[in-house]
Amino acid sequence: MATIPASFTPRTILVIKLRHHGDMLLTTPVINALRQRYPDASIDVLLYQETSPMLQAHPAIRHLHRIDRKWKKLGAWQQLKHELALVNAIRRSRYDLVINLADQWRSALITLISGAQERIGFAYNKRDNAFWRLCHNQLVAATSFNQLHTVEQNLLALSPLGIPTNHVPVSMHYAHQEWLATEQLLLQRGVNGPYVVIQPTSRWVFKCWDDEKMAALIDRLNQPDLKIVLTAAPDAKEMAMIEHILSLCRNPQVTTIAGQLSLTQLAALIDHARLFIGVDSAPMHMAAALQTPCVALFGPTKLQHWRPWGENNRVIWAGDYGPLPAPDSIDTQTERRYLSAIPVDDVVAAARSYLDA
Incomplete structure (x- = not known):
C-alpha cells in the first residue's frame, strides 16, 4: 500500500468506533492527537447511540453520526431506511480521511462507502481477506496489540500519518x-x-x-x-x-x-x-x-x-x-x-x- 505523503492535510476526518462506553472514552487520545496535528480540520465520529454521552461535549468534535442498535427491532424496511440515511449523511460529508478503529464488517463497509481519499484500518488476522483490504487503503499491523493498552492500540492507527502520539491524554468533557x-x-x-x-x-x-x-x-x-x-x-x-x-x-x-x-x-x-x-x-x-x-x-x-x-x-x-x-x-x-x-x-x-x- 502507498504511504500517505507528509503534505496530506485533511479538511474533514471521520473516526469510527463501535463499542462500549469505556472503549469510546479511550478513543479520545486519537481525537486529541488529530486536533493537534490538523487544527483546522473538522472531526466527526461514528459510534453507537447509547455511547454518545462519552463524546458529545468534546470540543474537538464537530458532529456525531449515531447508529441506534434498536433499529433492528423496527423491522427490515425501517432499519434499511435508517442505514441508508446514515450512509448518505457520511457520503455528503465528503471526508478526506477515515480512521476505522473497529473490527466489524459494517465499519469497514462504511469506510469504503465514505469515498475518502485515505482510509486507515487495522490488519486483523481474522480480517485477512480481499474485501477488508479493499475497504482500507492503509492497514496498520495489529500484531503488537496483546502487549499494548487500548489507548496505545488506537493510537497506532495514526502511524501512517506520522502524527506524534507520546503523552496524548484521555479526556472527558461535560457542560x-x-x-x-x-x-x-x-x-x-x-x-x-x-x-x-x-x-x-x-x-x-x-x-x-x-x-x-x-x-x-x-x-x-x-x-x-x-x-x-x-x-x-x-x-x-x-x-x-x-x-x-x-x-x-x-x-x-x-x-x-x-x-x-x-x-x-x-x-x-x-x-x-x-x-x-x-x-x-x-x-x-x-x-x-x-x-x-x-x-x-x-x-x-x-x-x-x-x-x-x-x-x-x-x-x-x-x-x-x-x-x-x-x-x-x-x-x-x-x-x-x-x-x-x-x-x-x-x-x-x-x-x-x-x-x-
Missing part, C-alpha cells in the same frame, strides 16, 4: 449545567463539602468486589468532614447491590445517588470528588480521564489493555493475592466474584494515600 444539576442533587443529600465517589457495580458481576468488603471499606473511611457518595447504573441488579451494601454500612457519612445521574452528570460528580474508588468499568476510565485520584479494583480482565490510563491512579489486582482464570475463559454471566481475594486493608491504605496527602 457546566451538568455540574450545576449534580451539585443540587448532592445538596439534597446533605453533601456540601469534600466527598469520595464509590461505584461498586459493573454490568458484569464477576468484576465486582464482595458487598461485605465494600461496606467495610466505607466504614473504615468514616470521618466527619468526608462524605461517601455511592453511584451505579439504573439497572435493577446494580441498584439491589447498592441497597445491600448500604444495609451493611455503619458509616453515617454515606449516601447514594445511584441510578439518578446521566453519564455526563456522573462525569461532573467524579470531576469534583477528592477520590474515586471503583471496579473495572466506564466510570473508572472517566475518573482517570478527569484526573481524579482513582483506586481501581481488577479481577480476571486484561489488565494490560484496560487499566486506568494516566498517572493519578492505583490499581489493585486480585491476581496478586491468588490465582485467577484466564480472562478469555470467563463466563460473563457468572455470579462469581473473582475479586474476593483483595483484602480490605490494602484498599483502605490505597485510599488513605490519596486522602491524607
Whole structure:
C-alpha cells in the first residue's frame, strides 16, 4: 500500500468506533492527537447511540453520526431506511480521511462507502481477506496489540500519518449545567463539602468486589468532614447491590445517588470528588480521564489493555493475592466474584494515600 505523503492535510476526518462506553472514552487520545496535528480540520465520529454521552461535549468534535442498535427491532424496511440515511449523511460529508478503529464488517463497509481519499484500518488476522483490504487503503499491523493498552492500540492507527502520539491524554468533557444539576442533587443529600465517589457495580458481576468488603471499606473511611457518595447504573441488579451494601454500612457519612445521574452528570460528580474508588468499568476510565485520584479494583480482565490510563491512579489486582482464570475463559454471566481475594486493608491504605496527602 502507498504511504500517505507528509503534505496530506485533511479538511474533514471521520473516526469510527463501535463499542462500549469505556472503549469510546479511550478513543479520545486519537481525537486529541488529530486536533493537534490538523487544527483546522473538522472531526466527526461514528459510534453507537447509547455511547454518545462519552463524546458529545468534546470540543474537538464537530458532529456525531449515531447508529441506534434498536433499529433492528423496527423491522427490515425501517432499519434499511435508517442505514441508508446514515450512509448518505457520511457520503455528503465528503471526508478526506477515515480512521476505522473497529473490527466489524459494517465499519469497514462504511469506510469504503465514505469515498475518502485515505482510509486507515487495522490488519486483523481474522480480517485477512480481499474485501477488508479493499475497504482500507492503509492497514496498520495489529500484531503488537496483546502487549499494548487500548489507548496505545488506537493510537497506532495514526502511524501512517506520522502524527506524534507520546503523552496524548484521555479526556472527558461535560457542560457546566451538568455540574450545576449534580451539585443540587448532592445538596439534597446533605453533601456540601469534600466527598469520595464509590461505584461498586459493573454490568458484569464477576468484576465486582464482595458487598461485605465494600461496606467495610466505607466504614473504615468514616470521618466527619468526608462524605461517601455511592453511584451505579439504573439497572435493577446494580441498584439491589447498592441497597445491600448500604444495609451493611455503619458509616453515617454515606449516601447514594445511584441510578439518578446521566453519564455526563456522573462525569461532573467524579470531576469534583477528592477520590474515586471503583471496579473495572466506564466510570473508572472517566475518573482517570478527569484526573481524579482513582483506586481501581481488577479481577480476571486484561489488565494490560484496560487499566486506568494516566498517572493519578492505583490499581489493585486480585491476581496478586491468588490465582485467577484466564480472562478469555470467563463466563460473563457468572455470579462469581473473582475479586474476593483483595483484602480490605490494602484498599483502605490505597485510599488513605490519596486522602491524607
